[in-house]
Amino acid sequence: MPLTRRTTAPTGRSPLRRTAPARPGRARFRGAAYALLVLLTGTNLPTPLYRGYQAAFGISPLVVTLVFAVYVAALVPSLLLAGSLSDAVGRRAVLLPAVALAAAGALVFALASGPGWLFAARALQGLALGAASGPLTAALAELEPTGDRRRAALVATVTSVGGLGLGPVVGGALAQYAPAPRVLPFVLEILLLVPAAVAVLALPAAESRSPWRPRRPGIPRDLRPVFATSGTAAFLAFAVTGLSLALAPAYVATLSGSGNLLLGGAAVALMLACSAVAQLAGYGRAARRLQLTGLPLLAAGLVLLALAGSLASLTLLLLAIATVGTGQGLAFLGGLTAVSQAAPADRHADVLSTFYVIVYLGVGLPVTGVGFLATVSGLLTAVQVFAWVIAALCLAVLVVLTRRGTRTPPGRSR
Secondary structure, eight states, X not given: OOEEEEEOOTTOOOOEEEEXXXXXXXXXXXHHHHHHHHHHHHHTTTGGGHHHHHHHHTOOHHHHHHHHHHHHHHHHHHHHHHHHHHHHHOHHHHHHHHHHHHHHHHHHHHHOOSHXXXXXXXXXXXXXXXXXXXXXXXXXXXXXXXXXXXXXXXXXXXXXXXXXXHHHHHHHHHHHHSSSTTTHHHHHHHHHHHHHHHHHHTSOOOOXXXXXXXXXXXXXXXXXXXXXXXXXXXXXXXXXXXXXXXXHHHHHHHHHOOOOHHHHHHHHHHHHHHHHHXXXXXXXXXXXXXXXXXXXHHHHHHHHHHHHHHHTOHHHHHHHHHHHHHHHHHHHHHHHHHHHHHSOGGGHHHHHHHHHHXXXXXXXXXXXXXXXXXXXXXXXXXXXXXXXXXXHHHHHHHHHHHHHOOOOOTTOOO
């Protein structure tokens, strides 16, 4: 409800009634966070199920990584279109179809009877999350009750990582201990999407905006230095996330000798839980400092991951997962905070959607290469090569950040 106050004109005329703009209520902010959480949880429910799909449908690890590639191929153009579209027509008009697409993807997964169904379901999920990521992140910044974009970025990243972590745990637990393991998780997702749709309907109505014109990905000139370093750091951080979501359960099963589906999902969740805790601990720190701390931790965790495979040590693997998660969380939070703070208001969702394109390319492209390599050299060797390469790239970005620093547009804080 708008706040009002009375002021008396010095000429003695009747008081003027001025209305100060009020920020939206907390319920809308929480509703947007819930919608983002459920969408991300749903896209990661299949993670511990892929080994079952491999056995049931006779598919290889390469096909599993290609399913991820299809997801990213659908997600990227959706991101590029939805960001600028929601800036033009409002968040609600873009997010309602995104929720419907997510429900359709869950339904296709529940009905899956062959690998073609998996590709179709992941494509629908990619379209849904691509349409929702930028607008929901922008909505959180706009709806944050105190107008604090740094806090909004923290909520967005913790919610994102929370959804990534909840999906494998919920999917693994239901698949291991509940009936209809390839159906029940997706029925649950459809049910959880109902209140998400209600939350989207409660978002503010669209304001009068300029007509939408599709445009190529573009970053304002004064934002490019920040975007280059932050985007690269986020790409590397989510390359590790993509590996975890696609192949970590199989990697854990190989080292542990256990086929428990919940164990594989819990290993992914451990990485993402450490990421979320690191982001909470890093809240309020300068974006560049977060990246300078996160990148070396990410590199160290990847080295431990490679060594765990060589030594066949499950204990070392768990330490590696925790270290990787901590580094991933700090690097991602630093990158998103820097870009969100520097983005101009009239292109906020557009810039964030472009940032998420980089993030999700990190999820899909490197792990596809790992899948190809695994067919030739085996899973353990493929993961080790991936770990060494990404660790070296993390250190390269760290050197660039240390030497050059991150230039920030005038009037923006780091």
